[in-house]
Amino acid sequence: MSNILNIENLNKSFDGVSPVKDVLFAVGKLDIVLISGENGAGKTTLFNLITGLEKPTQGKITFNENNLANKSALQISRLGIIRLYQQPRLFKNLLVWENLVSAAHQNKGNSFVNLIFKHKAAKQEDENLKHKAIALLTRFGLQDLSNQTAGELSYGQQKLISFCMIAMNGTQLALLDEPFAGLNPQTIERFSKIILQMNSEGITFLIIEHNTNKALEICNRHIEMKDGKIYNLKQQAV
């Protein structure tokens, strides 16, 4: 099984600070990798480097054989990497189903040109996506939320919805930053199930999480970081 992500000698330093030092690891397809460590260990910087929000000082990141070195954040997300932030990032003024449809990877109606010249096809595609969104919400038991304004949802619900947006987007590699933070145990269970479900449908996960116990229940690999370096790589059976 080829690796979906390869990180070699990754270094990031500036102003005398080195948040990430000599990081080296590979992620296999369909892995669910836990990255743990104290605050300031470099985990978020690692995510920033992978998604292109920060540029490495040194080192190489390869995604599906693509070198991410000179790519912008937009190009990288188009290649198939999606990131969830600690605070749920939703479109607060749009309805929940609109949030999901907006997350879809392709939609003809997103382009003005297509909207005008291929407008029947665009309309059809948009309707299909709406059905897909509602189906997705139903699958996760969230269909009652579909017509609510996203900004009115509770914190836990918002996090769930942003998860669904990942599923709608159908990308290959999802980077989750503290997905369990601020959630009660039942919601964490729900999340874990959804992650496993999405994994079985083809999404690889990198998860930063402080709640290592819960996370280890679904992860098959565990990387521990400290002071910007990896000091422990573990494989485990789930």
Next chain:
Amino acid sequence: MNYVLHILVMLEIYILLALSANQKIGLSGLLSLAQAVFYGVGAYASAIVITKFGFSYWLALPVAISACVITALVFSFIAGKVRELYFSLATLALQIIFFSVCYNWIPVTNGSYGISGISNPEIFGMKINTPLSFALFGGVVVSLVIVFYVWFLKTPISRLIQATRDDQIAVLSLGKNPNYYKRVSIILSAIIAGVAGSIYATYTTYIDPSSFTLDESILILSIVLIGGVGRIIGPITGAVIYILLPEVLKFLQMPDGIAANVRMILFGLLLVLIVRFKPKGIFGKFMIQ
């Protein structure tokens, strides 16, 4: 009767300006202090090609729209580079630069003397040169724009324009380009304001820089914030309030000289009150962020 029709024409122009501001400020969340620039570009472009090159209104209109699109591209370039308050300040700078150009580039714009003798439009051989015909003409344009918006607000692209307003980083994470959505939105806003400008130019047959100042931009902004952003009804309400307020004051027998100041005082107060207590505006769907 003519007077009422004149008010109606100005109302139509301001509804267009308010809708254009709603597009840029409401749907895109780009707080622009320069809507009068697009208004002015539309007006001046029309005026110049009509008076200097003898174009008919219908030839001048595409020229005006193209000029607005080019201006819009400048704004979108800036929108892609600068955030929030600094974007507003950049638009402030552009507004003042625009006024300076109108005022000083005398060979082209005639400076403070303005451009006069702008001919009225003609359609199927009939001249649109009475308040009634202009009111009808304006009414048709406004109706077309409103119909456009009823359709547009349900399209995927308008969703993404609003998504970019709500969280452009999330849009980026999802593999879409926030700058594209800002650009489309700004161009739309520019075109609508530019059309309003071209109507204004051929209606009054004389334009000068004083109609396209920072004050005018602030006014347009206030109209759309007071009326509320998002839905179509908001900008229309704001325009109605702005145009009808002086008529109400006249009815209350306030002398003309005072009425102008009182109108602005009420407007300014309304703006502060709205920002303080009802940030969504009267009919708005959401708050300006």
Next chain:
Amino acid sequence: MHLILDIATQILLNSIVSGLLLSLVAIGFTYIFRTTRVFHLAHGGIYVAGAFACWWTLTNTNNWFIAIAFAIAVVAILIYLIEKAVYLPLNKKQSNQSISLIASMGLYVVIINVLALLFGNENKIIENYISGSYEIGNIILTKVQMIQTVIGIVATATLLIYLKLSKSNLALQAISDSETISKVFGINTNNERLKVFIAGSILACIAAILKTLEVGIDPQAGMSITLTAAVVAILVSRMNVLLVIAFSIALTILQNSVEWFLDAQWKDGITFLLLLLVILFRTEGIISYNLRKDRA
């Protein structure tokens, strides 16, 4: 050759004096912007309110002391009300800067229209106009300019001394870095905000009165000088009185040179072109997708 040197020196002299006046407005604007984060366009309203208060009292009492005292009182009360009724509540709600900008615009519109209602839109001058000038070689320094310079220097010197002696400068720096952390360290942010607003408004009032001596006052006069002061504030980007003065004078020299040598009213256009370039190329305002900065 001689003539150009004379003209240049005259422009320089005029610019230093006008620039000093501008800096009074700019110091206030800069400190207010950096400390409270409000882009206080209403500063222009305060400016003209002070000038009109002075002019009106002077016309009715012919007493400079009363006129200046009244003007300062008016300005202080006005800004106190604005801060307590509008800016502070918005700050508590954690509104962003665009919102306070809009509120400020609304306040500006109200203030100048009230003034226009009370006093009309025309330019008002001060009777008993102080005329006369000194000549140094071919350079002219009017008596009004002398007064402007002296009072301008006294005002800024007083401010500098006050900042050095009190703990305010440090407190203001702290608040401008992080208001929340300042509160944790026991800084009374509400008080410091008020002090900054009042001090800034008094400086603007003094500048307005000095300007009125020279060219009179009308309700529209505040916007132009406030916007120019805003350009200085963004160029300087920190709370340093001497830097603000230096940049104000430099900007005025630029504006006057443009006016003189380009023979047109392009000075506003050039000033704001400069602002636009600074905004585009300074990292301060550039969109940063770096989340750590975003979150801060």
